[in-house]
Amino acid sequence: MAIESPSPASVTPGLPGSLEGLNIYLVGMMGAGKSSVGRPLAQALGYRFIDADSVLEQHAGCSIPELFEQRGEAGFRELESAVLNRIACWHSLVVATGGGVVSRPCNWGQMRQGLVVWLDADELLLLERLRADPGQRPLLATADPEARLRQLLSERRPLYSQADLRVPQDGRPATAVAEQVLESIPKVLRQRVAPPQAPDQLIDENGTSSASLNTAAELR
Template sequence: MAPDAAASPSHRALARRLDGLNIYLVGMMGAGKSAVGRPLAEALGYRFIDADDTLVEAAGRPIAEIFSSDGEEAFRALETTVLNGIASWHSLVVATGGGAVTRPENWGHMHQGVVVWLEAPETELLRRLAADPNPRPLLDAADPAARLAALLRERRPLYAQADLTVVQEGGLPTEVALQVLDALPSVLRDPRQHPDAPD
């Protein structure tokens, strides 16, 4: 049976330490940001938001249509507007779009919280994307594998600016959520500890 990421006493204690800070999940398309974000939010007693879904709702049309009619730059501007709105809320786990890291303004919003890079091997990303029925405008190319490799080369240094990196090897979303929960304390300061306090 898969481990359960539902709230436990240690997860509730972690939520108290977070004190309402949003958690932003970044990573390539296919990294499982939405799938991992839901059990992660549940464990912390947070709300889950998929930034792409919020964007589609705000635009009133699908992402593929925005890309084809208005272009990527217009899509990125809308994405920044959406993240700006999300940043004014608290106690959220936010699954961001794969390219959100390409605009410095977005980092300004995300660094108000904790940014977690869900890293996955290229082969695993390709496997998941091949099984995903949703259109991916950036992979609409003669050679999707080569396009994905090029995007990864461009974005890896940006993803690496996250506060925390969680490397996944194809585990279930609940297992990856538990990895994130286990790793989060390493990037949080304990508010009860005074810098001059003795060990």
């Protein structure tokens, strides 16, 4: 079924121009809907959509589960960073990243060149989607994948919170989430050009700022 893009009226006039080609990086847990939201978001902005995991598989010539088996997680993360580095050389992209991309400080260095949007899906929604579509998820290939998912979510939430923008992913249609991202981007851009008072804050979906974690130690 074709993915419906947000209507042009939902895009703030001048928003694509004010972005000046900045890439938008979608971060969040596996099952948060980064690809589903990324496509209509890119369409609305006139951007190109990139699925970083798909690019990684094309570059490596094998699937992500095979990469984990061949190289282990550490080797996979190295390759993931190399692919992200290449993607960051381009502009006007909406990039759906892998769930664990936030675990390495060097990846944040690349993503900070654009805008980072956290699709914050709660545990119940993630578990529901995991049960419906187990897929090929190497990090969940355990005796108790649901417990492992809870563990990963607990570990990564502080890292995801370093994003420029947090948007709840509560099971709404992807187009509705994309529209909410579009409506929130101008606030993020205004904060970027404002005199720095509380740098690197996290802005939630209603435009409210709150302090975010932002040290290398917290990223490790």
